[in-house]
Amino acid sequence: MGHRQAAPVKPAGAEAGEAARRAAVRTEQEYVTRLYERLDEERAKAETALREGPAAGGGGVLQARVESAVATDEAARRLARLSGVEEGLCFGRIDHRADADGPGDTFYIGRIGLRDEEHEPILIDWRAAAARPFYTATPGAPGTLARRRHLHLRHREVLRLDDEVFDLEGLDEAERRGIVGEAALLATLRRGRTGRMSDVVATIQEEQDQVIRSGLQGVLVVQGGPGTGKTVAALHRAAYLLYTHRDVLERRGVLIVGPNATFLRYIEQVLPGLGETDVVLATVGELHPGLKATARDTPEVAVLKGDRRMADLLRAAVHDRQRAPSGGFRIDTDGLTLVVDAEKCEQIRDRARDLHLPHNVQRRRFVHDMLEALAVNRAEQYERIMDEPLEQLAGPGGYPAWLQELLDEAEDGPLLDETDLRLAKEALWQEPAVRKALDELWPELTPERLLTDLFASPDALDRLGAEAGLPGCALLHRPAGSPWTVPDVPLLDEAAELLGVDDSAEKARRRAADAARAEEARYAAEVMQSTGGTNMIPIGDLISASELAERHGDGGPPLTTAQRAMADRQWAYGHVIVDEAQELSEMAWRTVMRRVPTRSLTVVGDIAQTGSAAGAATWGQMLDRYVPGRWREQRLMVNYRTPAAIMRVASDVLAAVAPDQTPPEPVRDDGPPPRAVALPVDALPGLVRDELAGFGDGDEGRLAVITSAARHASVLAVLPDAAVGATPEALDSPTVVLTAEEAKGLEFDSVVVVDPAGMLAESPKGGQDLYVALTRPTRRLTIVHNNDLPPLLSGSLAAG
Numbered sequence: 001m002g003h004r005q006a007a008p009v010k011p012a013g014a015e016a017g018e019a020a021r022r023a024a025v026r027t028e029q030e031y032v033t034r035l036y037e038r039l040d041e042e043r044a045k046a047e048t049a050l051r052e053g054p055a056a057g058g059g060g061v062l063q064a065r066v067e068s069a070v071a072t073d074e075a076a077r078r079l080a081r082l083s084g085v086e087e088g089l090c091f092g093r094i095d096h097r098a099d100a101d102g103p104g105d106t107f108y109i110g111r112i113g114l115r116d117e118e119h120e121p122i123l124i125d126w127r128a129a130a131a132r133p134f135y136t137a138t139p140g141a142p143g144t145l146a147r148r149r150h151l152h153l154r155h156r157e158v159l160r161l162d163d164e165v166f167d168l169e170g171l172d173e174a175e176r177r178g179i180v181g182e183a184a185l186l187a188t189l190r191r192g193r194t195g196r197m198s199d200v201v202a203t204i205q206e207e208q209d210q211v212i213r214s215g216l217q218g219v220l221v222v223q224g225g226p227g228t229g230k231t232v233a234a235l236h237r238a239a240y241l242l243y244t245h246r247d248v249l250e251r252r253g254v255l256i257v258g259p260n261a262t263f264l265r266y267i268e269q270v271l272p273g274l275g276e277t278d279v280v281l282a283t284v285g286e287l288h289p290g291l292k293a294t295a296r297d298t299p300e301v302a303v304l305k306g307d308r309r310m311a312d313l314l315r316a317a318v319h320d321r322q323r324a325p326s327g328g329f330r331i332d333t334d335g336l337t338l339v340v341d342a343e344k345c346e347q348i349r350d351r352a353r354d355l356h357l358p359h360n361v362q363r364r365r366f367v368h369d370m371l372e373a374l375a376v377n378r379a380e381q382y383e384r385i386m387d388e389p390l391e392q393l394a395g396p397g398g399y400p401a402w403l404q405e406l407l408d409e410a411e412d413g414p415l416l417d418e419t420d421l422r423l424a425k426e427a428l429w430q431e432p433a434v435r436k437a438l439d440e441l442w443p444e445l446t447p448e449r450l451l452t453d454l455f456a457s458p459d460a461l462d463r464l465g466a467e468a469g470l471p472g473c474a475l476l477h478r479p480a481g482s483p484w485t486v487p488d489v490p491l492l493d494e495a496a497e498l499l500g501v502d503d504s505a506e507k508a509r510r511r512a513a514d515a516a517r518a519e520e521a522r523y524a525a526e527v528m529q530s531t532g533g534t535n536m537i538p539i540g541d542l543i544s545a546s547e548l549a550e551r552h553g554d555g556g557p558p559l560t561t562a563q564r565a566m567a568d569r570q571w572a573y574g575h576v577i578v579d580e581a582q583e584l585s586e587m588a589w590r591t592v593m594r595r596v597p598t599r600s601l602t603v604v605g606d607i608a609q610t611g612s613a614a615g616a617a618t619w620g621q622m623l624d625r626y627v628p629g630r631w632r633e634q635r636l637m638v639n640y641r642t643p644a645a646i647m648r649v650a651s652d653v654l655a656a657v658a659p660d661q662t663p664p665e666p667v668r669d670d671g672p673p674p675r676a677v678a679l680p681v682d683a684l685p686g687l688v689r690d691e692l693a694g695f696g697d698g699d700e701g702r703l704a705v706i707t708s709a710a711r712h713a714s715v716l717a718v719l720p721d722a723a724v725g726a727t728p729e730a731l732d733s734p735t736v737v738l739t740a741e742e743a744k745g746l747e748f749d750s751v752v753v754v755d756p757a758g759m760l761a762e763s764p765k766g767g768q769d770l771y772v773a774l775t776r777p778t779r780r781l782t783i784v785h786n787n788d789l790p791p792l793l794s795g796s797l798a799a800g
């Protein structure tokens with residue numbers, strides 16, 4: 001996209017224009033004031049509802065409890081939404097053209113929808129269909145719009161208006177091609193960044209709008225270079241989907257998977273601002289409930305653990321724990337040696353396996369059959385012993401007739417009747433030695449136990465790796481008790497799937513609870529019907545009746561969809577969004593796909609930025625297995641972050657790293673030219689001081705020093721006051737030292753890249769790290785080298 005002209009309105013005379021402008025601001029101020037008054041009223045109502053609970057009524061204790069839960073839930077949600085929209089409540093207005101039926105409608109667009117006392121809409125939620133023309137109209141294709149207006153507010157005051165007039169006669173072709181809201185967009189982009197991402201509802205661009213409003217079903221891949229707004233588009237899409245498909249998504253929830261905890265906190269600032277509270281944010285390291293893995297593996301180990309053949313290896317590892325001893329099973333108990341021969345052991349093991357259930361569930365069958373075999377063996381042995389004294393009664397002609405008769409009768413019946421057998425099995429199971437021996441044959445396993453044992457055994461790794469066709473698994477060897485790494489998490493999840501939990505007792509308890517709950521649900525449904533909806537959030541959409549009963553049935557505090565989903569490994573989300581998706585390994589994709597059986601996903605990333613050696617080379621490599629030929633791709637081509645001169649330097653690196661990728665077109669062309677300086681590391685503090693001073697007084701600028709791993713320690717040593725690493729605090733400090741991997745997805749006003757030659761050498765595929773580092777600045781880029789500036793960079797730097 002070229003740098004196109006906007007279509008400003010040109011007043012006839014400067015003075016007349018100024019007066020008209022002031023009058024327009026006054027009129028809009030009156031409207032905006034009314035909107036804020038309405039917002040205040042709505043807030044007061046929600047606060048009162050939250051404080052006082054529902055009005056007392058008849059209907060008994062249970063109904064009162066359910067009623068109160070409904071009202072509290074609703075009021076808390078509404079209050080959260082209403083509090084998140086104070087800044088920039090209304091940011092746009094669209095005027096439809098007049099037609100034969102009369103004057104065109106005017107709509108004000110804002111962060112939420114509001115209605116007046118008569119229930120008439122006075123503010124349209126940006127996600128509603130009626131707001132769409134605000135984002136999609138262009139001078140070339142205005143649809144039914146006559147004008148789009150951007151309102152710039154500071155707190156509750158209207159500062160400025162930007163108009164694009166679409167039906168003004170006499171606009172020439174060049175003017176018509178102006179991009180959507182360019183003036184408003186550029187004003188937003190040139191603002192200093194605070195280190196935190198904010199929402200962009202006022203300036204969403206058309207290509208982003210297509211991503212945001214794309215249908216819920218199927219897999220949407222959003223491929224875009226750095227700074228194209230993939231992350232903001234993904235977040236706004238989450239908000240849009242929750243708004244548009246509230247019925248499904250508030251019950252099932254939306255999961256957003258992102259690359260690291262800091263990054264997630266970064267975006268957590270945005271979602272509540274968009275009015276959403278029921279979204280689960282998680283890193284890959286957090287996808288296994290109860291775990292927050294952050295430790296890293298070496299690239300070689302990460303590649304192995306990310307390989308989909310690990311699933312076969314784990315299956316083999318589970319099988320390996322289901323043993324049928326080749327010499328048969330023997331155990332001493334009660335003065336007897338009980339025996340199950342090898343053939344029988346094998347038969348019992350295979351019969352349990354043939355159930356095709358998870359290991360821990362199959363185990364019940366295995367233990368049951370083994371106990372039975374032992375009980376029968378014990379009975380047989382007892383019988384033989386009992387038979388011995390009888391033999392003394394036998395004469396040369398055999399047993400006396402009366403005895404023979406009794407013996408024949410006993411022979412016809414089973415050795416043990418059902419009760420005998422059950423009692424015998426129970427008695428055996430009570431014996432610690434029996435239990436221990438059976439546990440060794442088919443242990444009850446947790447995912448953690450399975451992996452810990454596997455990684456601690458070089459022999460098992462070697463043998464099972466070969467079985468799974470995955471060579472080199474000896475590399476995975478590590479002592480028991482080592483911390484869990486991020487690439488372990490998909491393996492734990494896979495193991496959990498293979499092992500299962502024997503939850504038969506829990507299921508029985510739940511069945512009983514369900515029966516009781518059905519009764520409560522009936523009350524809840526009644527309450528909902530009598531409470532009805534509100535003008536903002538139809539209450540029936542918030543939670544279903546049975547869900548409500550479930551939340552409150554145990555008397556505990558109500559759980560949100562997000563909380564319930566997070567605690568449940570088998571939760572099926574309504575939609576999953578994966579950001580920086582190029583970093584996910586094949587095994588991580590298996591974990592993600594398990595969370596969304598409906599395959600309703602948004603996959604956001606940039607193949608050219610893949611830093612993980614286990615990550616994606618193409619989208620098809622990761623997705624075709626799950627949705628062959630059924631994923632759709634949308635490309636974002638405009639870079640909103642990095643000014644053109646800096647992008648030229650980055651583009652040279654991209655041409656070397658991923659020649660088939662087109663660099664995004666920068667929309668900005670401001671800021672100082674990027675520079676390269678030959679400087680020893682101990683001169684960095686001076687450079688950093690100068691850069692910070694360059695932000696000027698009171699400016700909320702942020703600076704990142706992004707260094708090669710090789711120089712990391714020496715950079716830290718000379719910048720003791722800088723924040724280190726991608727921690728949440730680091731985002732708030734003026735200066736932070738990061739590696740390229742840590743800087744992924746983040747942006748800073750000024751970036752100092754240290755040791756580009758080292759970064760080039762360290763990237764697994766030769767340059768992704770450098771490309772990531774160079775595309776982080778919104779204003780200034782300085783490259784620090786040791787007289788070894790890679791030739792790749794010198795071309796555009798000299799030109800700049």
Ligand SMILES: Nc1ncnc2c1ncn2[C@@H]1O[C@H](COP(=O)(O)OP(=O)(O)OP(=O)(O)O)[C@@H](O)[C@H]1O
Nearest residue numbers: 200203204205226227228229230231232640641745
């Ligand atoms: N329509 C828009 N209006 C205003 N700002 C925007 C818009 N789109 C993107 N931006 C800004 O551009 C910057 C880059 O956006 P974002 O971080 O989402 O890009 P990205 O594609 O995820 O980049 P990367 O691949 O580098 O992680 C952010 O500061 C964002 O707020």
